[in-house]
Amino acid sequence: MSIDKLHSSNNDFLNESSFSDFSDFLKKESGIDLGKNKQYLVVTRLKKILADEGIQSIKELLEKKHVLHNHQLKERIIDAMTTNETLWFRDGYPYDYLKGVLLPEMSKIKSSFTVWSCACSSGQEPYSVSMVFNEFNQLSTKKLNVNITATDLSNVILNNAKKGEYDKLSVARGLSSDRLRKFFQESGDKWAIKNHIKECVSFKKANLKDDHFSSLKYDIVFCRNVLIYFSKDLKNKIIKNIHKNMNKGGYLFLGASESLADAGDLFDLIHTSPGVVYRAK
Numbered sequence: 001m002s003i004d005k006l007h008s009s010n011n012d013f014l015n016e017s018s019f020s021d022f023s024d025f026l027k028k029e030s031g032i033d034l035g036k037n038k039q040y041l042v043v044t045r046l047k048k049i050l051a052d053e054g055i056q057s058i059k060e061l062l063e064k065k066h067v068l069h070n071h072q073l074k075e076r077i078i079d080a081m082t083t084n085e086t087l088w089f090r091d092g093y094p095y096d097y098l099k100g101v102l103l104p105e106m107s108k109i110k111s112s113f114t115v116w117s118c119a120c121s122s123g124q125e126p127y128s129v130s131m132v133f134n135e136f137n138q139l140s141t142k143k144l145n146v147n148i149t150a151t152d153l154s155n156v157i158l159n160n161a162k163k164g165e166y167d168k169l170s171v172a173r174g175l176s177s178d179r180l181r182k183f184f185q186e187s188g189d190k191w192a193i194k195n196h197i198k199e200c201v202s203f204k205k206a207n208l209k210d211d212h213f214s215s216l217k218y219d220i221v222f223c224r225n226v227l228i229y230f231s232k233d234l235k236n237k238i239i240k241n242i243h244k245n246m247n248k249g250g251y252l253f254l255g256a257s258e259s260l261a262d263a264g265d266l267f268d269l270i271h272t273s274p275g276v277v278y279r280a281k
């Protein structure tokens with residue numbers, strides 16, 4: 001079936017009950033809570049997959065018993081439903097505060113740092129953190145090591161992140177020309193992140209819905225602009241799990257519109273003006 005034909009028959013493609021079944025499926029697999037009235041999102045994001053698979057509707061997709069067992073198809077559907085919007089040094093203040101306040105303070109007592117970027121999308125967040133450590137080292141007599149673990153649910157986006165190559169539009173979003181010159185080299189029509197920034201970051205797949213126990217405890221966690229997609233219960237579970245994986249006195253950055261839900265007693269809140277950061281108790 002052509003994409004145009006699918007588009008012209010949205011009602012057959014996705015009726016109310018199949019929207020509800022699809023929402024349950026997505027929530028169970030990824031934690032992503034679509035809420036109400038997001039039919040357009042499902043239609044837009046899945047029509048290509050259904051066209052490729054020769055399937056006529058979401059109902060048919062879900063009825064296909066193999067979806068739950070067809071690992072590749074299931075992953076493709078979940079990948080398509082993730083929102084990967086990101087940019088370099090997003091919101092500015094977490095990175096300014098890290099470089100100007102936290103690293104000077106924390107470096108008085110340690111020189112090796114562990115960082116977790118737990119919904120890293122195409123890599124802008126963990127690579128921005130790596131650049132901040134590099135910039136700190138340029139200015140400080142004490143040199144810091146950093147080991148950044150970057151995880152995400154989406155395989156497609158993780159593969160892009162690992163490459164560390166960005167088109168002109170992506171590098172224009174949040175990078176100063178000074179940082180572009182310092183930390184990237186031109187590679188054909190793309191910009192490739194330089195090795196000394198890249199090698200501090202290791203990428204792997206992890207679903208925040210699952211309990212994640214790392215062999216190392218983290219000093220700094222970036223969990224930004226992902227909790228907004230989850231129910232309150234799941235947010236609480238994730239924050240508690242993050243806390244378990246942090247060193248006491250470590251720092252957690254959430255997105256500008258996100259909060260600790262009901263897990264506030266695990267952290268002290270510090271105003272960074274603008275914004276806040278949370279210190280693990």
Ligand SMILES: C[S@@+](CC[C@H](N)C(=O)[O-])C[C@H]1O[C@@H](n2cnc3c(N)ncnc32)[C@H](O)[C@@H]1O
Nearest residue numbers: 030082086119121152153154207208224225226
């Ligand atoms: C909007 S991006 C935020 C990227 C980055 N943290 C930032 O603030 O710019 C949200 C990311 O969360 C990921 N994500 C969604 N559900 C997830 C889950 N259950 N576990 C891990 N990552 C998830 C998506 O794949 C996407 O890359």
